[in-house]
Each structure stands twice: as C-alpha cells, then as structure tokens.
Amino acid sequence: MIAGMMISNATRFFRGALATLCCSLLVACGGPTEADRAVEEGILLIGNGSEPKGLDPQLVTGVPESQLLRALMEGLVAPDPNDDLAPAPGMAETWESNADYTVWTFNLRDAKWTNGDPVTAGDFVYSWQRILSPALGAEYAEMLYVIRGAEDFHAGRTTDFSQVGVRAIDDRTLEVTLEGPTPHFLGMLMHTSFLPVNPRAVEEHGGMTDRQSGWSTLENYVSNGPFKLKTWVTNQVIEVERNPDYWDAATVQLNGIRFFPIDNVGTEEAMFRDGRLHLTHTVSPDKIPSFRAEMPDKLRIEPYLGSYFYRINTTRPPFNDVRVRRALALAIDKQLLVDRVTQGGQAPATGFTPSGIAGYPASTAVQYNPDEARRLLAEAGYPDGRGFPSAEILINTSESHRKIAQALQAMWKDKLGIDVGIYNQEWKVYLDSQSQLNYDISRAGWIGDYVHPTSFLDIFTSGNGNNDTGWSNAAYDALIRRARVAQAEDERMQILSQAEAILLDEMPIIPIYWYTRVYLKDPRVQGWEPKLLDNHPYKYVSLRAG
Amino acid sequence: MLKIIALRLLQGVLVLLAIYAATFFLVAMTPGSPFSSERAIRPEILAQIEAFYGYDKPALERFWVALVNMLQGEFGPSAVYANRSVTAIIAEALPVSLHLGGMALLIALALGIPAGIVAAVRRNTWLDYVPMSAAMVGICLPSFVMGPLLALVFGITLRWLPVAGWFGPNYWILPAATLGLVYAAYFARLTRGGMLEMLNQDWVRTARAKGVPERRIIFRHCLKGGLIPAITFLGPALAGIISGSFVVETIFQVPGLGQWFVRGALNRDDFLILGLTLLFAALIVVMNLLVDIAQVALNPRLKHG
Secondary structure, eight states: EEEEHHHHHHHHHHHHHHHHHHHHHHHTTTTHHHHHHHHHHEEEEESSOOOOOOTEEEEOOOOHHHHHHHHHHOOOOOOOOSSSSSSEESSSEEEEEETSSSSEEEEEEEEOOTTTTOOHHHHHHHHHHHHHGGOOOTTTOOOOGGBBHHHHHHHSSSSOOSSSSSSEEEETEEEEBBSOOTTTTTHHHHHHHOOOOOHHHHHHTOOTTTTTOOOTTTTTTOOOEEEEEEEEEETTTTEEOOTTSSSSHHHTOOOOOEOOOOOOHHHHHHHHTTOOOOSSSSGGGGGHHHHHHHOOEEEEEEEEEEEEEEEEEETTTTTSSSSHHHHHHHHHHHIIIIIIISSSSOOOOSSSSSOTTTTOOOOOOOOOHHHHHHHHHHHHHOOGGTOOOEEEEEEEEOOHHHHHHHHHHHHHOOOOOOEEEEEEHHHHHHHHHHHTTTOOOEEEEEEEEEESTTTHHGGTTTTTTTTTTOOOOOHHHHHHHHOOOOOSSHHHHHHHHHHHHHHHHHEEEEEEEEEEEEEEEEEEEEEEOOTTTTOOOOOGGGOOOO | OOHHHHHHHHHHHHHHHHHHHHHHHHHEEEEOOOOOOOSOOHOOOOOHHHHHTTTTSSSHHHHHHHHHHHHHOOOOOOOSSTTTHHHHHHHHHHHHHHHHHHHHHHHHHHHHHHHHHHHHTTTTTTHHHHHHHHHHHHHHOHHHHHHHHHHIIIIIIOOSSSSSSSSSSSHHHHHHHHEEEEEEHHHHHHHHHHHHHHHHHHHHHHHHTTTTOHHIIIIIHHHHHHHHHHHHHHHHHHHHHHHHHHHHHHHOOOHHHHHHHHHHHHHHHHHHHHHHHHHHHHHHHHHHHHHHHHHHHHHHTTTTO
C-alpha cells in the first residue's frame, strides 16, 4: 500500500516534470536555427575536420590548419575566388619577373599587422629564414627549395642566409631569386608555407627557431589577413572576426567565421541537418547516394587536385617485373569502381597527375584492357594466374579504403585469376610499413600543393622521401631535372609529360582515381566556387538570406 | 578501518607505478612516431625535431626523466599540439569530463536505483516487467547506437536539444543521458537483485508478522543491504563511464579528456598518453577506494574482515 503510494507520488512528480520540460523545450522548437541566426549576423559556420595542431604557418601541415590560416593570414599573393591559376594581389600590390622567370620583384602595399606593425619586405625575409632554419624543424620547408640556395641552408650546408635568394631591397620591395625558371612560382606562393609571420611577435615569445614559441596562441596571435582571431575554445570552436585594419576590408563581407573542429563525420552531418553549419568538411562516402536524392541542392561534388593510387613494391618479386605491374593496372575497371564503389563523382585516373591543370593535358596511358593484362601476366610466367605467389594489399584502416581494395581484389581474381589478400594497419604503422618498403601493394593518395604537374611528378624521382616504391629511373630523373631549367613553359610541360609517360610505362604505381571534394553547403553561402586546391578565399564569401 | 584505507592507498600507488611503466614501454615499442606523416621529412630535420622533444635519448633514460618530472607534477609537452603542455590539456579537459561523468552517474543512480527498488517491491507486476525490459534493452544498446539515436530523435526530428557541442546546459543533456542510461540499466538490475535478496530474508517475514509497516521494512531494514551490489558496481561503473566517454565525447563533440586520449594514441603523443592514462588510473583507484569504504560502512560483516 505504502509502496503504491510512493509510486503514485513519483508518477505524479514525473508527469509534472515531463510536462514542464516539454513545454519549455517546445518553445525552442520550430524557431530559427543557429545557421539562420548566423546568416543574419553575417557569420559563416564551417565544419573544419579536427582540432588544429597549431596556427603557426611555418609549422602546421594539415588541412584544418590551412583553412584557418587562409582567413587569418595573407601572403604576397592570395587565391583568386574563381580562377585556380591566376593569383589575386595580397601583400604584394604588383609584381614582375625577369624574362626567364628566375628573378621576381614584389612591390608591397601599405598593410598592417594586427599589432600595428607595418608589413615589410623584411618580414618575408625573416619568415622564410625561419621556416628554412634547420633548428625549427619545419616539415614543409622543402616547398621553399625553389628559391636559390634554400636547400643548402635548410640542409645545414651553409648557415649564411644572405646566400639564399631572398632580399629586401627596401621596406616595400622584395626580390626573390629562384633556382630555375619558374613561371608557376606565384601559384606556389599561395601555399601556407610561404606565409609571413610578425617578427616582433615571434621574437617576444621564444625566438625564431622555438617550435613551442607562444606567439601563435589566442592571446598573442598577430596576423595580417582579412580576419583576426577572436576565440579559440579547444575541441569546440575557433572564431575569427573581421579585421578592420585589413587593406582590403571593404571587400570582406562576412563579419566572422566559426570553425568547428568535428572529427566525427556522423556528428558533422547531424550538425548540418540540425541547422548548425553552413558548410561541412566532408560527408560519409556511404551516404553520397542518399544525399544526391535527398538534398541535391546542398550536396557539392567538385574536382580536387589529388590522385588516389596504389604503390607497388618494385623490390619484391613478382612485382619487380614490369609486366606484372602493368597487368595489375590494366585489369582494373576504374569506371566501374568510381560508379559503383566510391560514388563520389571521382574521375577514373588514366595517369598520375590529375586532369584540370591548364597547359598539361592529363595522360590517357592507363586504360582498362583485360586482354592485354592477361597476355602480360602470361608472358611474365603466370598464365591465368597459375603459380602467382601470394601477395597482399596494405591499406590504412578505413572502411572506404577497404571497399576499394575489395573491388580490386575481385577484379584481379576475375580477370587475371590471381588471389591477393587485404590487410589493414593503423595510420602511423601503415606509414612506417610504407616508408620501409615493408609491403607488396599499398594504398596511397597525393594532393597537390600547387597547381602544376611538378607537385606530383617530383615525388617519384630517385631517393625522394615520398617515393616509397623502391623504383628509380635515370631517364625519369633526368627529365624532371631538365624540366626545372626549361626556359619556356610549354617546353617544360612537354618534358614533364615525357617523364610521366615513363612513370606510367614502368608503373611503380597504379593510378586509380582523381579526387573530388564532396561536402554539404547551405545554398545561402555565396561566392564559394569550386577550387582545385580547396583554397576558397574567405574575403569574397557572403551569406544571403532566403 | 584506517588500516584498510592505508593498505588500499599503498596498493593504489603500486598499481599506478606499474601502469605508468607498462604504458611507457608499450608506447615506446609501438611502431610510428608523432612526427611521421604522409610527407617525408629530411632525416636531419627529423633528428632536430626529435632532439627538441628528447626522443633522441634511449627509452630507459626517457622513462627515468619522465618519471622524475611526473613525480614533480610535470607531465611534459604535447609533441603534436603546439604550445600545449599535457598539464594544460588536462586542466582544460578534466573539468568537462568530470562534469559529463558526474551528470551521467547522477542520471544512472537517479533512474536506476528507484526503478530497481520498485521492481523488487512489485515483483512480477508490470512495474517490474516494464523497467526491467527497458533495462535489458539499455544494457544491450552500445552508446554509439544510443547516442546517434537520441540525437536523431531529440535533436534533428523534435529539435528540442542541440546535437553536438558543449556550450550550455541544454547541450549537456544528450551526452549525459547517452552515457548515463546504460548504467541506469545496470543499477536497476543490481538494485532489484539486492533488494529481492533482502526482502526474502527470514527476519523480513518476522518483521511483517510483527506488524512493522512495509515502508519501514523497505527503507529502514532492507535498503542498506539491498544497495550493496549497486555500490560495489560504482567502481566499475565509473571506469566504464570514463572509458565510455571516449565514444560519447566524439559523437557529441564534448571537449573532454576522451577526445584527447584517442588523438594522443593516434598521434603517438607519448607524454599525452602517459599523462592521461595515469590520470584515469588514479581516478579509478580513488573511486574504488571510496567504494571499499562505503561497503565497509554499509556491511557490518566486513568491518572485522
């Protein structure tokens, strides 16, 4: 009886509480979403992948960091909102090069750092010396090897930075001397590794070569870009706000941007659906077909300058036989793969360097040809796959890599009669295995740092730290070297395509597809055009109601 | 009592030392380094970075240095996240994790224990079947299913609660509920079992025969003993809530320790892994000690054991 009373009391209490809760929550229901409010306030809400490892342009290497830096910092030139090749003016108002593109002169504009200092040519000299200092240990310093003497300085062969080809003629004039003719130097300058830092801020917090220098924290950050750092709540949000002292502040339309570091792709999707984001960083590959049906106006699929490929360990039999490597490559029906497996609008890769680079038609050398594949395999001594030794595909742990590997496994079984296994390793273990050539076939990807074939083809030169296939070819190396000093750009492209032809003939790698960027975008976001490097300049982005 | 506490504390310190050593050498033996990435670095530059963080020294020496530093309360820098010391990371994330874990535990106890008592008292009625079936479902549903499910219903469909983030009280509800509900189910079943055992004792029958009111029998005579299984489970529950928070923190974008733990491991961020492992271990040791004390207080049979 008494227990019964207790229960009915409890029930009454819960009913009351529940009713109160529902009433208070229902009020919130149906009102404007965060995204709606943010549109009113002119704040862009972006899913930004993961918590940035830092905001020091000379030390960071990741995509989330470079997205933030594009809002906060500005280099000599900046990305154009529409054109992937033509750079827009940045800290440099104008620039010119000599006839063979080896000496570049940049005329800097009257611009200010957020601490009030003027941005000078000396700041660039300081910054580039900093990234090239061996003691700093900057992972991306090799981007600057295009500058004369930079490699010697970085490798410690000289400690005299005046030997490096960068010089402040006066506060407003910067002269850069390159190793060879480089018409695409402006494109390289858009990379984060060329961004300047404020020397005073760096010196006040640990000095030029301190990796843990405190200048890049929220309190001490000094920037020169269209936005400045406002809040940084770890694992929650980084907010930047309009920088009123930016030289082109009139162009900037947004009042601010909130970058949400969301690792979990399901969480990001939920936030987008819940009206908490205007742009997602990515989408789950499995969901692409359903997004296509459900929200075609929001799903964006755009070309991205990256190549998905398999490395082959050319030091291990039977893969030291080029006929085996070619047989594997020709037996892959890549069209089927992108249509049925990846489903993200990727293009079947017929070469290594992705299509879309002006002046460099993508190679069409690698086509699906199962008959030729069978013939090559038989010629190599494995007719219909008989006697083919056991081999395995190494992937880093990921469902989408596994699906692709399974598709290729089935195609090789079906077309060539060979059995290959699949095994996965956690990311860092996989990197170790790959660099120690401890694999047969290994899944890989490469994203261009700038829009030029050298950003891809350089990595397969002999001894390059990213080669990881054991492949080395003197003729290939010679062509890449020749391309560096070629006078005319069309000649350079010609030489590079010869080099790529060798690569695709020898096939230490199997090109699979060229990347796309797949993400969700609120239609109210304006001025956000497809960019091959995914480097959308935020200052042209705006939000329109309705 | 004091003797038990002192003994347990000593055991705790030994456990922590063993965990610290095991973690250190496991991490040291794991392939991969915090500085490896998709792009190769020149070996001489890599050597510079390794020297900066002390990775150039042999493992035993690093172990000793790290141990001495740790005893002085200095956990070292993160090798991956610039300008962040492990101590600073913990100082920022621990309150969030405790907040989340505390609310989850509160939800678990507030729902689980009353449900268990009611189910035991009203055995084999709908007041028993309904909560116990719900508890069974709760135990079976992992948090990575429960979390998105709750987010879908209360976030996206009903739009009552935000689906991710940690910006205010309404953001706390879904992650705390996800984490707490599973344990509410466990507590309900354990409390029901404990209460049933008590209610079947001979002295309960005697008390009833003597006309002692039912309320007095339940709350005065049975509750204390009936709660022992649930209290014993508090220690494992806390451990589970902490380890479960890895998943829940990721699903709901909660800036707690769990996210850092996962990233630390993925990045091979040695000091961060060590610091967090030790912290979690210490939390569990302390919690178990408190549970032991509570058990002795509740169960007179243990007092002289």
